[in-house]
Amino acid sequence: MFDLIAFDADDTLWHNETIYVATQARLRQMLAAYASADEVDRVLHETEMHNLELFGYGIKGFTLSMIETALAVSEGRVSAREIGQIVDLARDMLRTEVRLLDHVEETLARLAQDYPLMIVTKGDLRDQERRIAQSGMAHWFTHVQIVSEKSQEVYAALLARYGVPPARFLMVGNSLRSDVLPVVALGGHAVYIPYPLTWAHETIAPEMAGDHRYHTLEHIGLLPALIEKLAAEG
């Protein structure tokens, strides 16, 4: 049924958004003298969206956006010491230990018996490599691809590189925007496993996803049974 099964990493295999949410809470606290929590959140989101094209995904770009947010909401009154603390927040994020989601290890072990597995993730190159190494899961994967964007074109190029027809490709992830819709649009299969927290940028209104067919699972532990069912039908 499938020649290749690929997984998103952040918030699909291990917790990630919790790290950003916790950091953003510390930023709000740090800037409480200058602006309300809502104001910090709003300016940070705008700054991130403004910077995304140039800075790309990942902790370093996020940190530059946090610094610009501090400058903006404080109207230039933020202190050098506080800027230094924001760079330290980046260090803390980069050093945060990888925490696997429930059922990840057993699911990968089970599926790796029958399928080549791949990671497709975006973010800072070195940081993503560190997470993959630290997760202890690297040995289950035949391919690891760290990409700057997860668009339909990027998936098409990956499948062409490995000679996998879209119809025999399954992508598993927590983002409709990055993991599900571009793959389904290409004629591939996708499994959507929502994470309790999703970054606003990755959120897509349900109606935008309306025409596309994909499977939704509550957690990754349910994936082997779904794949068996699909294989039996297909």
Place this chain on the structure above:
Amino acid sequence: MFDLIAFDADDTLWHNETIYVATQARLRQMLAAYASADEVDRVLHETEMHNLELFGYGIKGFTLSMIETALAVSEGRVSAREIGQIVDLARDMLRTEVRLLDHVEETLARLAQDYPLMIVTKGDLRDQERRIAQSGMAHWFTHVQIVSEKSQEVYAALLARYGVPPARFLMVGNSLRSDVLPVVALGGHAVYIPYPLTWAHETIAPEMAGDHRYHTLEHIGLLPALIEKLAAEG
């Protein structure tokens, strides 16, 4: 003679270090009220080396190091406005137009007739992809690999992936540390084309390179003739 010829990108195909050098000059000027040019250079270099393991290569990590340098040399007196200017330096760097080195286009066009060509470069993923696209040279390359480090292990993994024996691989670049020595140590061939400016981190004392055999060329335009000569001998 060769199954694959690979090129470093920054300062091998196009100018890069000039962008860093120009930015560092602007930083020195910006911080002149707080510290001498030598002091800024020294602290920036130390900060970069300290941050390299965690932040990796590329403009975003360099920018976080510039910000920490400003905080350190000013002993916290640097203004919010000046920090904002440093983030703007990052934007300027990322937006700098790609300038090819002399002879690059004719050399790639000539070699692509006979060999599959590859780019192997390190840095920020999105920034490197942007440069490759903007250079107009992407169509000459069969493979593009953006890596977080150019170690012997990374080259070995790349060659294994493409099924190329080291003895039939040639790497071309401006860094002894990243482009030449790890490839030669693996049993591959390397051509060293020094760039007038080389980042201190990439510099290796000549004696450290003593046991290794590689070719040195004055500019990339001389590469096709060298390869013809090697093919005739080999």
